[in-house]
Amino acid sequence: MTPAGTVGAAAQVLLVGAGSPLLVGVMRQVRARMEGRAGAGVWQPWRDLRKLLRKEAIAPDGTGPLFRLAPLVLAGTALVVAAVVPIATTASPLDGSADLFAVTALLALGTVALALGGLDTATAFGGMGASREMVVLALVEPTILMSVFALSARVGSTDLGAIVTSTLHRPELVASPASLLAAVALAVVVIAETGRLPVDNPSTHLELTMIHEAMVLEYAGPDLALVEWASAMRLTVLLGLFANLFAPWGIAGASLVMLPVAVVVFTVKVALLGGALAAGEVFMAKLRMFRVPELLAGSFVLAVLAVAASFFLV
Amino acid sequence: MNVTATEVTPAELPGRAAALLDSGHRLALAAAHEDPDGSLRVVYLFTAASPERRAELRVRLDPSDPVVPSLAHLSFPAGRFEREMHDLYGIVPADHPLPHRLVRHHHWPRGWYPMRADAGPPPEFGDPEGPYPFVQVEGPGVYEIPVGPVHAGMIEPGHFRFSVVGESILKLKARLWFVHKGLEKLFEGRLPADALPLAERVSGDTAVGHALAFCLAVEDATGVEVSPGAQRARALLLELERLYNHVTDLGALCNDVGHSILNAQFGRVRERLLRLNAATTGHRLLRGGVVPGGSVLLAVPDPERLKGLADDIGELVGLALGHTVVLDRFTGTAPLSLDAARDLGVLGYVARASGLDVDARRDHPLTDLRPALTVPTRASGDVLARFEIRAEEIAASIALVTDLAYGMSPGLTSYWPPLSAPGERASGVGIVEGWRGTIVHRVELTADGTLARVKIVDPSFFNWPALPVALTGAIVPDFPLVNKSFNLSYAGNDL
Numbered sequence: 001m002t003p004a005g006t007v008g009a010a011a012q013v014l015l016v017g018a019g020s021p022l023l024v025g026v027m028r029q030v031r032a033r034m035e036g037r038a039g040a041g042v043w044q045p046w047r048d049l050r051k052l053l054r055k056e057a058i059a060p061d062g063t064g065p066l067f068r069l070a071p072l073v074l075a076g077t078a079l080v081v082a083a084v085v086p087i088a089t090t091a092s093p094l095d096g097s098a099d100l101f102a103v104t105a106l107l108a109l110g111t112v113a114l115a116l117g118g119l120d121t122a123t124a125f126g127g128m129g130a131s132r133e134m135v136v137l138a139l140v141e142p143t144i145l146m147s148v149f150a151l152s153a154r155v156g157s158t159d160l161g162a163i164v165t166s167t168l169h170r171p172e173l174v175a176s177p178a179s180l181l182a183a184v185a186l187a188v189v190v191i192a193e194t195g196r197l198p199v200d201n202p203s204t205h206l207e208l209t210m211i212h213e214a215m216v217l218e219y220a221g222p223d224l225a226l227v228e229w230a231s232a233m234r235l236t237v238l239l240g241l242f243a244n245l246f247a248p249w250g251i252a253g254a255s256l257v258m259l260p261v262a263v264v265v266f267t268v269k270v271a272l273l274g275g276a277l278a279a280g281e282v283f284m285a286k287l288r289m290f291r292v293p294e295l296l297a298g299s300f301v302l303a304v305l306a307v308a309a310s311f312f313l314v
Numbered sequence: 315m316n317v318t319a320t321e322v323t324p325a326e327l328p329g330r331a332a333a334l335l336d337s338g339h340r341l342a343l344a345a346a347h348e349d350p351d352g353s354l355r356v357v358y359l360f361t362a363a364s365p366e367r368r369a370e371l372r373v374r375l376d377p378s379d380p381v382v383p384s385l386a387h388l389s390f391p392a393g394r395f396e397r398e399m400h401d402l403y404g405i406v407p408a409d410h411p412l413p414h415r416l417v418r419h420h421h422w423p424r425g426w427y428p429m430r431a432d433a434g435p436p437p438e439f440g441d442p443e444g445p446y447p448f449v450q451v452e453g454p455g456v457y458e459i460p461v462g463p464v465h466a467g468m469i470e471p472g473h474f475r476f477s478v479v480g481e482s483i484l485k486l487k488a489r490l491w492f493v494h495k496g497l498e499k500l501f502e503g504r505l506p507a508d509a510l511p512l513a514e515r516v517s518g519d520t521a522v523g524h525a526l527a528f529c530l531a532v533e534d535a536t537g538v539e540v541s542p543g544a545q546r547a548r549a550l551l552l553e554l555e556r557l558y559n560h561v562t563d564l565g566a567l568c569n570d571v572g573h574s575i576l577n578a579q580f581g582r583v584r585e586r587l588l589r590l591n592a593a594t595t596g597h598r599l600l601r602g603g604v605v606p607g608g609s610v611l612l613a614v615p616d617p618e619r620l621k622g623l624a625d626d627i628g629e630l631v632g633l634a635l636g637h638t639v640v641l642d643r644f645t646g647t648a649p650l651s652l653d654a655a656r657d658l659g660v661l662g663y664v665a666r667a668s669g670l671d672v673d674a675r676r677d678h679p680l681t682d683l684r685p686a687l688t689v690p691t692r693a694s695g696d697v698l699a700r701f702e703i704r705a706e707e708i709a710a711s712i713a714l715v716t717d718l719a720y721g722m723s724p725g726l727t728s729y730w731p732p733l734s735a736p737g738e739r740a741s742g743v744g745i746v747e748g749w750r751g752t753i754v755h756r757v758e759l760t761a762d763g764t765l766a767r768v769k770i771v772d773p774s775f776f777n778w779p780a781l782p783v784a785l786t787g788a789i790v791p792d793f794p795l796v797n798k799s800f801n802l803s804y805a806g807n808d809l
Contacts, residue, residue: 031574034575035574035575035578036578036579036582037578124457124458124459124460124461125459127457128459128790197572198572198639201572203574204572205466205467206466206467206570206794207461207466208459208461208790208791208793208794209570209791209794282574282575283575284572284573284639285568285571285572285573285637285639285640285643286571286572286573286639286643287639287642287643288642288643288789288791288792289481289789289791289792290481290789291642
């Protein structure tokens with residue numbers, strides 16, 4: 001454990017916690033401007049969170065402690081993941097104990113907790129949203145594991161920090177077939193996992209078409225604020241992980257001096273990725289629900305090919 | 315035009331109705347009436363096209379035992395009209411296969427019939443008239459999704475009960491009728507000119523359609539002849555209404571598949587159309603353009619501007635249908651078969667998308683629109699067909715407006731009020747192809763010229779039952795898209 005690592009991990013949590021609503025704001029603003037609308041401004045998600053936090057906490061009749069607990073678990077896992085993954089530093093003190101599998105499991109734990117919270121309401125929408133989210137999760141998790149596994153094979157470690165460091169030392173690996181295939185597969189699952197088009201439409205008001213939003217329909221006030229905040233953090237972390245797996249330049253190692261630079265570089269990277277994702281969404285429509293598994297199965301195939309390529313084509 | 319009105323006894327009714335239906339008529343309207351002496355009377359209006367025919371059957375009922383033989387086995391819409399009559403007037407359809415409440419709200423007290431003269435003000439919620447449970451679909455894995463009556467969007471109340479296995483819809487029951495406004499009763503006792511604002515507000519997006527149907531009915535009853543120029547101005551307003559509503563729908567259909575940029579673009583075109591409406595009639599939703607006996611135009615739309623909009627819309631439609639995901643979402647989604655469309659008696663673009671060639675602009679013309687009028691039809695009956703029909707009707711409407719605007723001058727043309735009151739009780743019918751489909755109004759005037767009874771039939775009344783039929787076998791996440799492709803009116807349905 002180095003002081004730079006500890007400070008870096010703390011900086012990561014702060015950056016993700018404070019910056020993720022801004023990322024959502026930037027993405028909405030990009031989309032609004034590209035559609036010819038004025039948009040609400042990048043601070044709107046923070047204003048929404050402030051509004052929600054001032055409301056009283058309320059739970060529907062008949063729900064148990066699970067309903068109130070789920071947003072806490074979701075936000076907690078997102079914060080832990082933010083501390084672990086190589087966002088600004090590869091030397092996080094938790095890095096050794098939390099590798100690729102732990103990160104994937106933590107993300108899944110948050111999703112499952114929220115799905116249980118949705119089921120706890122015993123409403124049709126909670127159940128419907130939970131069942132759809134589980135379908136997506138079941139198809140997404142293996143792909144995340146496989147595609148990152150393709151990258152870890154050449155390093156000989158599932159430690160995310162080690163994978164990123166090795167890419168820093170051998171930048172030509174980014175253009176290898178394994179890496180490119182894994183990038184495409186991971187991009188698809190990041191979109192699915194964060195509930196963006198064409199898998200889910202984050203801006204719809206049509207309750208029957210929702211996946212993620214249907215699950216959290218009964219949440220209100222501070223609980224909803226937690227869910228929204230955690231969703232924004234997951235989006236940020238996944239985009240950040242994606243950026244650093246394939247373009248790790250600028251990340252700080254054990255050096256304290258590099259840390260501010262790394263924070264700025266990371267912010268730029270994630271803002272660019274988020275902006276590109278939002279811009280791409282403008283030209284996309286939502287897939288028919290039954291086509292979503294086809295898309296995710298396709299990404300899984302790419303991930304498998306990436307693993308095969310990492311063994312045979314290096 | 316061949317117009318007949320025949321008094322028949324209840325016993326003769328089914329035979330006469332069957333003969334009319336067999337000769338190509340459709341039941342356009344059925345309405346109960348309470349005469350000043352307290353007796354009850356039911357009027358059935360049958361209409362047919364080429365040659366244009368209108369036939370009324372009038373049945374007088376025993377007020378102490380108001381029973382009429384049901385026509386539900388002859389015509390599906392007749393069965394719905396009968397349920398409506400039962401709920402509003404207490405007229406019992408004998409041998410009705412599904413004698414449940416329709417208009418009646420669950421909490422209306424038993425035996426209270428709001429359209430009867432002695433109904434009085436709305437009573438407190440009372441002893442409801444019998445349970446009306448939803449049909450339960452049973453089997454492994456079947457569950458229910460109740461949606462509404464209060465929805466997330468800015469729409470009127472309606473309860474939808476989906477019986478679902480996985481994501482597939484086994485059965486959908488739509489239960490509407492949450493906001494009975496007593497609109498038809500509000501017309502009673504008013505002079506026609508005073509009742510026009512009511513007619514314009516039957517359904518907010520169909521101001522011209524309903525106002526025009528009402529005016530035509532009143533003119534028919536009083537024998538007022540409207541000048542051909544005024545009729546052409548009315549036809550023009552009707553097309554402007556069709557234009558802005560169809561453009562809104564095209565945008566909304568794109569939005570419902572998550573392609574919001576096209577919705578924004580269609581919204582831009584819609585706004586330009588609304589401003590054109592405001593310049594034409596002084597109201598963005600075209601209120602005030604149609605008046606009894608004629609029409610008022612502040613300005614005549616510029617064909618060049620419309621041509622520019624037509625090009626814009628054509629390009630946007632091309633972009634929507636050129637998008638593979640959008641096309642995939644539309645194609646084959648919730649098809650309504652021609653047989654189902656015919657049996658249910660659906661109207662408007664829903665009917666034409668399923669291959670049913672009905673259009674009151676041609677079948678019951680207000681003014682001769684040939685040769686600019688084209689009536690597109692499709693055979694597939696899916697969401698794509700309903701999208702394409704709208705796109706083609708927009709092109710046809712712009713051609714019509716261009717044609718109608720030629721040589722038209724703004725100003726008021728009206729022959730109202732008539733020189734003399736009718737002198738005796740008179741009735742009249744107005745038939746208009748509103749943007750949703752055929753609107754029919756039937757009015758009865760007292761001897762001094764006030765309205766005794768107005769019956770309004772919005773095409774939504776015919777089209778709502780088609781929605782669950784089309785949705786059988788569809789998946790739950792497609793429901794909002796399919797619902798939007800029908801875009802039925804709650805307000806016009808629940809008067």
